[in-house]
Structure formats: structure tokens, C-alpha cells
Amino acid sequence: MKRTRLNRLPCPIARSMDIIGEWWSLLILRECFSGTTRFDDFQKNLGVSKNTLTARLAKLVKRGVLKRVPVEPGAKRRHYKLTEMGKELYVVFVALRQWGDKWTFDGKMPPHAVVERSNGRAVAPVEVRSTDGRVLKPRDTWLVAL
Amino acid sequence: MKRTRLNRLPCPIARSMDIIGEWWSLLILRECFSGTTRFDDFQKNLGVSKNTLTARLAKLVKRGVLKRVPVEPGAKRRHYKLTEMGKELYVVFVALRQWGDKWTFDGKMPPHAVVERSNGRAVAPVEVRSTDGRVLKPRDTWLVAL
DNA sequence: CCGTATCCATTCCGATACTG
DNA sequence: CAGTATCGGAATGGATACGG
Numbered sequence: 001m002k003r004t005r006l007n008r009l010p011c012p013i014a015r016s017m018d019i020i021g022e023w024w025s026l027l028i029l030r031e032c033f034s035g036t037t038r039f040d041d042f043q044k045n046l047g048v049s050k051n052t053l054t055a056r057l058a059k060l061v062k063r064g065v066l067k068r069v070p071v072e073p074g075a076k077r078r079h080y081k082l083t084e085m086g087k088e089l090y091v092v093f094v095a096l097r098q099w100g101d102k103w104t105f106d107g108k109m110p111p112h113a114v115v116e117r118s119n120g121r122a123v124a125p126v127e128v129r130s131t132d133g134r135v136l137k138p139r140d141t142w143l144v145a146l
Numbered sequence: 147m148k149r150t151r152l153n154r155l156p157c158p159i160a161r162s163m164d165i166i167g168e169w170w171s172l173l174i175l176r177e178c179f180s181g182t183t184r185f186d187d188f189q190k191n192l193g194v195s196k197n198t199l200t201a202r203l204a205k206l207v208k209r210g211v212l213k214r215v216p217v218e219p220g221a222k223r224r225h226y227k228l229t230e231m232g233k234e235l236y237v238v239f240v241a242l243r244q245w246g247d248k249w250t251f252d253g254k255m256p257p258h259a260v261v262e263r264s265n266g267r268a269v270a271p272v273e274v275r276s277t278d279g280r281v282l283k284p285r286d287t288w289l290v291a292l
Numbered sequence: 293c294c295g296t297a298t299c300c301a302t303t304c305c306g307a308t309a310c311t312g
Numbered sequence: 313c314a315g316t317a318t319c320g321g322a323a324t325g326g327a328t329a330c331g332g
Contacts, residue, residue, distance in 0.1 A: 010255045012246025013176050013239065019250065021167060023325085030159050033284055039294050049326045054295060064249070077293080085249045090284045092241045093159065094274045099238060100158025103210070103231045104165065109156045110291050116276060117288050124277045128240045130262055131270045138179055138236045142263050145256050169304090185314050195306045200315065223313080 019063045020089065024048050024056045026096075029082075029089060032066065037079040065089070095126040165209045166235065170194050170202045172242075175232065178212065179239060183225035211235070241272040 009015065020026055027046055036042055043053055057080060060066040065086040068078045094114055101111045113122045128136045155161065166172055173192055182188055189199055203226060206212040211232040214224045240260055247257045259268045274282045 011173075011176070012243045012250060012258065013172055015250035016242050016246035017169070017172055021169065021172065023163065023167065026159055026163055026167070027157075030157070034289070043294095050295065051297095051327090052325055055325090087284060088245060088249070091272050091274050092238065092245055094287075095238045095241050095272070096162050097158045099234060100162035103234070104158060104161035112158065112289055112291050114274075114287050115290050116282065117286055120290075121277065123282060123287060124275050124279075126237050126241070126272060126274055128237050128260075128272055129270050131267065133270075136262065136269060138233060140263055141240075141260050141269060143180070143258055144261050144266075145258055189314095196315065197307090197317095198305055201305090 019060075019065060022056065022059075024052055025060060026093075028053075028056055028060065029065070029086065030093065032080065032082050032086065033090065033093060037081060039080075042080075060086075091126060094123065098125055165206075165211060168202065168205075170198055171206060172239075174199075174202055174206065175211070175228075175235060176239065178226065178228050178232065179236065183227060185226075188226075206232075237272060240269065244271055 020029065028042060031042055031045055036045060043050060061068060064083055066080045067083050069081050071077045071079055097114060105111050115122050130136055174188060177188055177191055182191060189196060207214060210229055212226045213229050215227050217223045217225055243260060251257050261268050276282055
């Protein structure tokens with residue numbers, strides 16, 4: 001395929017895609033946020049082949065999004081957990097999920113909602129804001145190199 | 147490859163990935179947010195082959211993220227613009243860019259910042275919040291079907 | 293339970309040449 | 313400028329069988 005290498009481009013979008021943009025990577029991470037940690041559970045829940053799962057998990061570990069940790073301190077068995085880097089993808093997930101819920105369902109599929117555990121209320125739509133809290137639209141912002 | 151079809155899964159992440167998860171799609175959309183509208187500009191700015199670009203643009207149009215509109219009312223030439231659906235990916239982009247800036251640079255590459263056009267100030271980190279404004283972490287929320 | 297090894301069909305993508 | 317046509321090498325990913 002000689003796919004253009006994205007991870008050396010000076011663009012964070014490209015570099016992020018290189019880490020989490022493959023077909024199964026984001027679904028694996030979705031499972032992680034749902035509490036899945038074991039190889040077999042990933043495989044059963046996602047229906048992905050073992051081959052692919054092995055490769056994706058390895059890459060996510062290599063890039064620092066997941067880590068393999070002993071199931072119990074000192075135990076030999078290990079499972080997969082989100083690193084801090086991985087946990088910080090949370091907002092990306094929620095934003096993507098909200099977008100997908102709004103735009104990719106045709107009424108035949110059940111929509112979902114991200115709700116607070118403590119009170120069951122749906123979270124607010126994720127938005128871009130200024131530091132003093134104003135909601136910003138695409139035209140209100142632009143990009144600068146530091 | 148017989149890649150598993152993601153767009154029928156009842157998961158908005160999977161469905162979103164089916165639309166914007168391909169290698170070049172997100173980069174194309176990044177260009178759109180920067181104001182690029184013409185085929186040649188996409189090609190030059192991204193360094194993608196015409197073939198691939200044609201395919202990705204067609205898919206993005208088909209899925210409703212981009213639209214082809216006359217350059218001027220009544221003109222024959224058309225270019226590519228974000229639809230409302232596309233524009234609402236903005237927050238996903240900013241979140242992904244912030245994540246990428248924070249975690250994928252090793253110091254050798256220049257980081258970027260999304261800033262307000264009016265005053266040059268960096269936007270706040272995108273976060274998940276309750277409707278009354280509290281910042282929520284992964285453990286504070288879960289997912290329910292409606 | 294957690295993977296590896298091998299195989300193979302599918303598909304991706306860049307290069308090149310060509311068209312209105 | 314904005315693509316289409318064709319080609320071929322590379323990578324993907326599922327199936328199956330095997331291993332610690």
C-alpha cells in the first residue's frame with residue numbers, strides 16, 4: 001500500500017490518526033472505557049479476529065495509549081488498561097459519540113446517551129469554549145504555530 | 147480484506163468511523179476547516195494521490211459531510227464545502243488536536259494552538275461537562291440506551 | 293486464557309497517463 | 313482545473329490451526 005506515513009507529519013490530527021485511526025483501534029478503546037480489559041473479552045465483544053486484535057492492542061500499547069499491567073500486584077497474568085494518555089481521549093470519544101448519535105442514525109437504530117452515574121442526567125453537548133466560557137464556532141477560531 | 151462493515155453496527159463510534167475514519171478523510175476535513183475547497187488545493191496541501199482524493203471526497207459527499215456547490219450562484223464550476231453535519235465535527239477536531247498536541251509531540255515538532263480570531267487567546271481545553279457546568283471524568287459517566 | 297503462525301482474498305493507494 | 317483509467321505492489325484482516 002505504501003501508505004503515506006502520517007506519524008511524522010507536523011499535524012496533531014495526522015499523528016493522532018496514526019495512533020487511534022485504524023479500523024478497530026477506536027472500538028477497542030471504546031471497550032476500555034466500558035471496563036473491558038481482557039483479550040478474550042475484547043474479542044467476544046467486538047467480533048474482531050484474534051490476529052487483528054493482537055496487532056491493534058500491541059500498537060496501542062507501543063504508542064502509550066494502553067498498558068499491560070498485572071491483574072493483581074505480583075501476579076503473572078496481565079491485562080490491558082488505559083494509560084493517562086488513553087484516558088484523556090475520553091472527551092474525544094464523547095464528542096464523537098454525540099456527533100454519531102445525532103447524525104448517523106436513521107431512526108431504525110436505538111440512540112444512546114452518555115449520562116452521569118450519580119443522577120442519570122445526560123451530559124451537555126461537548127463544545128469548544130473560550131477560557132471565560134463563551135461557546136466558539138469554527139469561524140471564531142483559527143490555528144497558530146507556537 | 148472483507149473488512150467488517152461498521153456502518154450497520156448500533157454504535158455511533160463505529161458508524162462515525164465508517165464515515166470519517168479512513169486515512170485521509172480526517173485530513174481532508176481538516177483542510178476544509180482551514181478554508182480549502184478546491185480539488186487541486188486538497189491535493190497540493192495534503193500530498194495525496196488524485197485517485198485517493200477522488201474516492202474520499204466522493205464518500206464524504208455521499209455520507210453528507212461535504213457538499214458540492216457552485217463556486218458562484220449559477221456557475222458551472224463547483225467546489226467542496228462542509229455541510230452542517232460536517233461543521234459539527236468541529237469540536238471533535240479541536241478535541242483531537244488538543245490531545246495530539248499534548249501527547250504526540252516529542253519536542254522536536256512545533257506544537258500548535260487553536261486561538262480566538264478576535265483576541266488571539268487560546269481556547270480552553272475541551273471537556274465533558276454536566277448541563278450545569280461541572281467537569282466530568284470517565285468514571286463519572288456511563289452509557290444508556292434510550 | 294492469551295495469544296502465534298500461516299495462508300489468502302480483498303482492498304488500498306501511489307504512479308502514470310489521459311480527458312474535457 | 314478537476315478529475316478518470318489502468319496498473320501493480322503493499323498492507324489489511326479473517327480463517328484456521330497451533331502453542332504456552
